[in-house]
Amino acid sequence: MQNAYQKMDTAELKAAIAELEREVEETRAKELKLDMARGKPSPEQVNISRPMLDILTSDADLMDEGVDCSNYGCFEGIPSARRLAGEFIGVPPEQTIVLGSSSLNIMQSILIHYWEKGVPGYTPWSKLDHVKFLCPAPGYDRHFGITQDLGIENVPVRMTETGPDMDEVERLLAEDDSIKGMFCVPKYSNPTGVTYSEETVRRLATCKAAPDFRIVWDNAYAVHDLTDDGDKLANIFDIAREAGNEDRILGVASTSKITFPGAGIAFFGSSPANVVEVANTLKVGLISANKLNQLMHTRFLPDLDAVHEHMRKHAEFLRPRFDAVERKLSEGLGGTGCATWTHPNGGYFVSFDGPEGSAKRIAALCAELGVKLTPAGATWPYGNDPHDTNIRIAPTYPSVDELEAALDVLVLATKLVSAQLALEER
Template structure:
């Protein structure tokens, strides 16, 4: 086949006619398929059903003998923090095990900074004229939702295969003193799957910035690998300390895609001073986390080796779906040079870039055919993709047969949208 851009007008019209007929047939099938969100499949959730019977009726004490049904221990169970300490590269004393949602913790940290300021802040962030965050793009829509909801200005920064464009980050930090934060997903980044290099991490903790500048290091996919090529975890807190900026990084993670979505455990790690700062404000909000849920996770996962084995079972279920994404796109899009996509080694997403100006139209066509895809622009601040090109693919939730069906239909919609645009040019 020939790339769409190289076809003559007559060839484009002929192809458009074929695609329109294919699309009409797709619409007539009355599909109802959904690849919008990165949710675990029912089969993945089944892997953790043992949690529902843990702990036993009279087995509610931790290793110290404390009765976990009662108040106390705002830092969370040391046993659970120990399991996740190595993979997150946060010392147990500096790692908190909290409620069920890391997104909630991120939101609360921003709110605390707005209301009270950080240890180095001259005043609460809310008393500044403007507070800005750097936002690597394409990026995680829920990060952007937090900052937009709280009135924080967002500045896009281009992503590379090794993390955000450091030259761009350095320039922006030098030019704009309002920048106080930066979102980062360092391992299997959402949605591109990029893995931050140590060089990028060292630069991020070393660049000159406002004293209360913070990197929100959301290690959401630290254990979600799809291949045997597992990246070595970056000890970002040690790198920050070596650079003379020990308080620069907030580390977040959760078990939401490890065990039960929405019923897991969130983690927060940072320097001792930042941990004390967080606990001082969290004490006004909660007497302590759900330690019974933490205990059942300890009993279920047992240790770091148990966590690794559990995630291997996740991989067996998820990896074939990512392989299917590549197979369909190679077969349907590549012959026409109709898009480029990532082949991540972990995480929950594939980032697809179609011809500029076609993503929104392709997603609308897919929706009319009963195929729900993440809305265009979602991977950019304010939902504004300047090229209207990026589409986030979330392959984990549907059964493999439904996923392939949705991808085939989406490819038809993409090709139809791109031929329409070329004919209108």
């Protein structure tokens, strides 16, 4: 299907480019300085959690169900926090560990552990000739960074509207034992906002794979709904257990985008055997995590109902921003055939695709005009978007006015680059 510029005759197209170039010069003169790259909550959102900071005063009770949070001990996490972790991850509290502030840090520690020591009973990944990980793309660049840093080959698998392309995943896993893992953000995926369908979850939990194949089930956006009618995610642990694949799933989540990014609490949940093994490894380097922070969190957010109530306050700030993205993109690009974008019900991002060969040029033009975007290509392993189409839009941090101004620039840049490409291909 041709886009609006491809359909024009050459004289019309040249006139359209001249007009768009004039608009670009007008925009350049405004000397904008806007940032649509940061996947983090706005300052107003972070402020929602400030009352939590008043909970632990010098005379507060620092016991949690018999555990003294003011001293060493209770490595796996305090009882109230493990209960919350279980609700988050979808496993019993005994099958969780609550750690410091970062789930990314937990993922890295576990993968380094398997790299050095192997999944119990199997060869350490570092001793194998070649190790690969499946990376749903567009996806989260920091996931890809963990495996790339270890020398693991990142193999992209295209995301669809129901999750990763499962025909491709099953085909690759069935024929290649060197694939030892896969990254999944199953709810409101970063950056597409897709929630995996029940069928996708089932196929991931049950498909044939190497016995030491592990899925990093990163439920970073488990409770980040924009409305009360959020997406529902099937419980992968229940399905994997029935299929005898319980050890396959490594669940993680954190309160980074619930309370304070970088100062929240992070959760690990998996099979009973994995939890014991991972705890034994992590205990080598940690006597106990910050239990006062765990206590502060669970006094503020004692259970998942309280978390949902809290997330409604976040959604008040997020909805107008996601609405602005949808409105500006539809007004500016709807019907042109130059771009598609996602319409998530939650999470932190919108995934945007321009014409083939456009993303790097669009991002560069936006940067020239004072609008910073996540680098084009970052959503693919090694920064290599094979068709150079994808741009991650992070609408949460800027104010609505700033966001609208930044989206106007993105629309303009997309139109000009699309028109230029249409002329160049003649």
